[in-house]
Amino acid sequence: MAKHPVKALPYANDALKGIGAKTIEIHHDKLYAGYVNKRNEIEEELTKVDRSKANQIYSQMRGLKHEETFAANGQILHEIYFDVMGGDGQPAGEVFDKIKEDFGSYATWEEDFKAAGMCARGWVVLAYDPTDGRLHNFIGDAQNQGGVWGAFPVLPCDTYEHSYFIDYGSDRKAYIEAFIRNIKWGEVNRRYLAAANMALAKK
Template identity: 35%
Template sequence: MNKQDSSKNIDRRDFLKLGLLATTSVLASSVVPSVKAEDKPTNKVVQTPLQKYIAKKYNHLMGGALKGLTDKQLQAHFSLYEGYITKINELESRIKTFDVNNPDTINYRGWHMEQTSMLNGAVLHELYFGNLGNGSKEPKGSLKKMVDRDFGSLQNFIGHLKTVGKIFHGWSVAAYNYRTGKLNVYGLERHNLNVPAMVHPILVLDVYEHAYMIDYGTDRKTYLDAFVTNIDWKPVQERLETALSIPFGERVTV
C-alpha cells in the first residue's frame, strides 16, 4: 500500500468506525485538493455497508462479573444505550428521505444536531462496555510501551483518565492521535462536544451520572475506582493495534 492509498484508507476506516470525526469531515469538505496529472482513481472494493445499527448485548458483564457494578445499574445503562441505537436509526432514516429542495430546514437542522449526539452516544457506550470485564488485568506489549512512553507510568496514565473523569460531565477518553502518533486523554463534556478529530479511542470511561447513580449516588470518586478495577485491557490493546496499523503523521490531514 502506498502513502496515498494509506491516507484514503484512513479517511474511510476512521470515519465509519469511530463516529468521532464529524469535525474533520466538515473541515475537509472546505478544502478542494488540486488534481495532479499523475492522480489515478483506485479500484478499491466498495463494500455493502450496514443498513442500520443493531444494539450489541453485554449480558456477560452481569451476574457479578464486574466488581462494584450491580446488575440493576448495568441493566439501566444497557437500556439507555439501546435507546441511542433506536434513535440514530430513526434520525438517519429521516435525514436520508428529506427533500433537499424543501426550503424549510428547521427540522432538518435539528435532526443533524441530534445525529452526532445519538451516534456518539451509541458508539462511545459500545467502547465503554467493551473495555469492561474480568479479562486481562494489566496492559502489555505495545500498549504498555506506549503508556510508559507518553505518560511515564500506568499510574500516571490512569491518574489523567480519572482526573478528566472527575471534571467533565460526559466522557474521559484515552485515544491514539493519528496526527502525532501519541496517546492522549480527552474530556468530552457531552457525546458530541469537545470531540477530538483524527483520533482512535482505545479506553473509554463514562462519567455521566447515569453510569453510577444507582450504585454510588453522587460518589463519583468511588465509581472511578471501580471502573479502573474492571478494565479489561485486552480490547484496549486490540484497539491500539488497529490504530497502529495505519501510518500516522502529516499525511492524515492531507
C-alpha cells in the first residue's frame, strides 16, 4: 500500500507575518507530520483487522475507522492550511467576487470568518457547497466533527491552541487577524475555481 507523504512547506518557517518560525516548525514538522504518519499506520492496521468482530459499541475495527477520519482530515486540512498562507492578504480573483456575492461584501465575510473562528474549537473553513453553489464559513470542533460532506474546503484556518499559543498566548483574535494578513488569495482562488468547475462537470 502506498504511503501518504509529508508535504514540504511551500515557504520558509520564518516567512509569515505575525506567525513565528517556532510555531510553524512545531505545527508542520511535529503535529501535521504526526497526522500523516498515523494515517499511514491506521491504514496498515486496517489491512490486518478481524472484520468479523466489528461492533458498534467497541471493536478494533470501529476504533481504527473512527481514528482514520481524524487522521485523514488532520492531514488534508493542514495541507490546505499551509498552502493558503504565504501571501500578502490582498483578496483578488473570482473567489473575491464570489465572496462579495454570497456574503454581501468582503467586510461581512471577514467579520463572519473571524466570529466563526472565535467560536470554533478546531477549525473554521471557507468551503464551496455544490448543493447550493455558495461559499460558507463552516466550523468544526474536531478534525472529524463539523465538516459538511460534499463541500470543498478552499480556505481553512486552524483554531486549535497549538496554532497560536506560542505567538499570542490565549489571544486567538490576534492570531486569526494574522492568518488573514498571510492569506495567499491566488491559491484560494485556484481551489475555488477547481471546486466550482468540478461541481459544474457533475451536473
